[in-house]
Structures are given as structure tokens and as C-alpha cells.
Amino acid sequence: MTSIESVPESSPLRGRTAVITGVSRRAGIGFAIARRLAAYGADLFLHHHADHDADQPWGRDPEGPQALAAELARTHPGGGRVCDLGLDLADPTAPEQLIDAATNALGHLDILVCNHARSGGDGRLGALNAAMLDAHWAVNTRATILLSQAFAARHDRRPGGRIVFLTSGQDLGPMPDEIAYATSKGALASITRSLAADLADRSITLNTVNPGPVDTGWATPDLHEAVRSRLPAGRWGTPDDPARLIAWLATDDAQWITGQVINSEGGFRR
Numbered sequence: 001m002t003s004i005e006s007v008p009e010s011s012p013l014r015g016r017t018a019v020i021t022g023v024s025r026r027a028g029i030g031f032a033i034a035r036r037l038a039a040y041g042a043d044l045f046l047h048h049h050a051d052h053d054a055d056q057p058w059g060r061d062p063e064g065p066q067a068l069a070a071e072l073a074r075t076h077p078g079g080g081r082v083c084d085l086g087l088d089l090a091d092p093t094a095p096e097q098l099i100d101a102a103t104n105a106l107g108h109l110d111i112l113v114c115n116h117a118r119s120g121g122d123g124r125l126g127a128l129n130a131a132m133l134d135a136h137w138a139v140n141t142r143a144t145i146l147l148s149q150a151f152a153a154r155h156d157r158r159p160g161g162r163i164v165f166l167t168s169g170q171d172l173g174p175m176p177d178e179i180a181y182a183t184s185k186g187a188l189a190s191i192t193r194s195l196a197a198d199l200a201d202r203s204i205t206l207n208t209v210n211p212g213p214v215d216t217g218w219a220t221p222d223l224h225e226a227v228r229s230r231l232p233a234g235r236w237g238t239p240d241d242p243a244r245l246i247a248w249l250a251t252d253d254a255q256w257i258t259g260q261v262i263n264s265e266g267g268f269r270r
Helices: 029-039 050-054 065-075 094-106 130-154 179-202 221-228 240-249
Strands: 017-020 043-048 082-086 111-114 161-166 204-210 261-263
Touching: 017 029, 017 094, 029 043, 029 065, 029 111, 029 240, 043 065, 043 094, 065 082, 082 094, 094 130, 111 130, 130 161, 130 179, 130 204, 161 179, 161 240, 179 204, 204 240
Parallel strands: 017 043, 017 111, 043 082, 111 161, 161 204, 204 261
Antiparallel strands: none
16 A cells, blocks of 8 residues: 655645546556645546556556545545546547546646556567557657647646656666667657746646656566665665655646656665
């Protein structure tokens, strides 16, 4: 269970609305982000695509994403609204569908967190093919940029507009076994400043977070131990570690920060 600690007594996001993609597993970063933003008072619109998890070694969440959304609605400290929708963001029309649905449900949108990711079906340079590259690009890069476009088009320019991308630290060290994934996530880090400049006049900030090694159940025991030994705290990150940073970026305290790629890695030694 993701814990929530040190939540302000006030609710800095009360009255604001947030769209969070990739909220399909209790062990995932998306669910931790949703819990944090709910704790801060935000109404939530959650995206999920559980079929992707079904194809991965970790599998689907045993409760399912609708159960997670129901729990967030039941436990929301401010009694806020929580809606959810399943969509495959590989469909080029899905980003606009998602933002339209969120706008219809919540009225206006303040925050967009692009936490979704396609992983798996990847490989080293010699194993790559066009289909692998295209599949990762479509979900990790194209969908994220189209979501930002749709969000900005519907944002009413009130202060407090926030977009947060998630990248994967591919600029800090090699990822030779995940070339398609690293390429698609690296594009988000590289475009951050350009998109932030485009969005600045619309009262929207955009920052990108690299969550570092986070234990969401994907690592093998050998990899888990190898990475743990390189972390000064002697532990992997928990989903709530990047969630705390992302929730803070959504508040007014972060209004002067935009166009940044922020690494939340616990001092990971590559």
C-alpha cells in the first residue's frame, strides 16, 4: 500500500482537477500520484489500459483499475470527484477522446500528468525492427504530445495550469536492452523546454520527472539486488517518492518552475 505522509493540513489543490494517465495497478506510480493529488484536494480523472499490463510479466492488477478508482473516490479526503476511462493510447484519436471525456466530466482541467508508458516488446539494437520502434513511439511520445495539445486547447488560461511528463533517466546512463523505450522516453525530455515555451503564455507550466529506480514489481530478484546496492539509502524508490514531487509540481509553490527535467533518483550510482 502506498503511504501518504506529511500532507499539508490545507488542501493546496482543492477546487482543481487533474487527469492522470496509466493508473491501472495498485503497485504503480500512477496510483501513488492519484492518491497524492486526491490528498491535496484535487478532483481526478484517471486513465488506464489494463490490457497492456496483461501482456507484461507483472500481469494485471488483481483488483482491476475500476476498483482502484472506486477506492480513491471512497477515501478522497475532500469528497472530491473521481472518474475513470480505459483507452489504448496507441490509437491516434485516443488522446483527444480522453481529454474530451475529462472535460465533460469535470468541467475544466488544471493538471495533466502523463504517467502512461509502453514497455516490453523491446530489445538491443540488433533485435529492433520498425514495428517495435513505432509501437513505443506511438504510446510514449506521440500520445503524450497529443494529450498536451488537447489539454492546452481546452485549458481556460486560469492560473495553475500544469503538465508533468515522466521520462526514464536515459540521458544519465545507457539502456542498451531497451532501445525503443529509451528513444521514445528520451524524446519527451528533449522536447520539454520547447513545449514549455509554447505553453507559457497559456498559464501552463510543463516539467518532466525522471522517477529513477522505483519498485513497482517489474524487476527480477537479481536486478533488484544489483540496483539496490547502488542506492545510498539501501533501498529502491517507492511509488510515493516520485508522486510527492509530482504533486508538489502541481501546486502554486511550483508556479515559477517550467521547462525542467528533474531527476528523482535517491542518488542512484550508475
